Amino acid sequence: MDPVRVIEVKENILANNDKKAEEVRDYLRRNKTFLLNLMSSPGSGKTSLILRTIEHLRDEFKIGVMEADIDSAVDAERVQSVGIPAVQLRTGGMCHLDASMTETGLNEMDVAGLDLVIIENVGNLVCPAEFDTGAVRNVMILSVPEGDDKPLKYPLMFSTCNVLLVNKIDYLQFSDFDMPAMKERVSGLNQDIQIFEVSAKTGEGIEAWVNWLRGEIKHWLS
Secondary structure: OOOOOOOOHHHHHHHHHHHHHHHHHHHHHHHOOEEEEEEEOOOOOHHHHHHHHHHHHOOOOOEEEEEEEOOOOHHHHHHHOOOOOEEEEEOOOOOOOOHHHHHHHHHOOOHHHOOEEEEEOOOOOOHHHHOOOOOOEEEEEEEHHHOOOHHHHOHHHHHHOOEEEEEOHHHHHHOOOOHHHHHHHHHHHOOOOEEEEOOOOOOOOHHHHHHHHHHHHHHHHO
16 A cells, blocks of 8 residues: 655645735835734734824825734724724634735725735734735734733744734733743844834823834835
């Protein structure tokens, strides 16, 4: 009997996705659109932080949002309620966006008329870290209630992101969250990562985060 053939499906999927991601970035370069991929666990405050970011940048840039969820359109409706165009990508059970899904979302938007598109990826600290969406920059949120040990449990997510937003710092006084220990763990995984301490609820720290993003957008559009 012939030996069983073993096919590395995941490797092939990731290789094909990487190729598509580069095509997406080429499309974004031609259209001068900056694509930001925002990832986190459920409940970390992604949508609230997106709304805070929009509040600071909407007078400078034309902004659109792609919301990704297994089901529901509630987040896209929140974004549209403040006058920002949004599309909802229902992944139908998939725990992440890949480059092809991103391309589908971009095709539904008037990308040529947008300076910044923000992806709110599916709430998950595992799968989204593995798949390149074609975004220009990857950002993750870690909220204080989640604990300071997440870099130990989900190292890939912290390794692949350009920015870490530590959200809900207004909760620090009620928590045993160890900020120095968390930063040390993250720096051990990714020396180049930028870390901003923010509160989407109170607005604390948002200006520093927005200044970083503003600079990245202007560089991409220049």
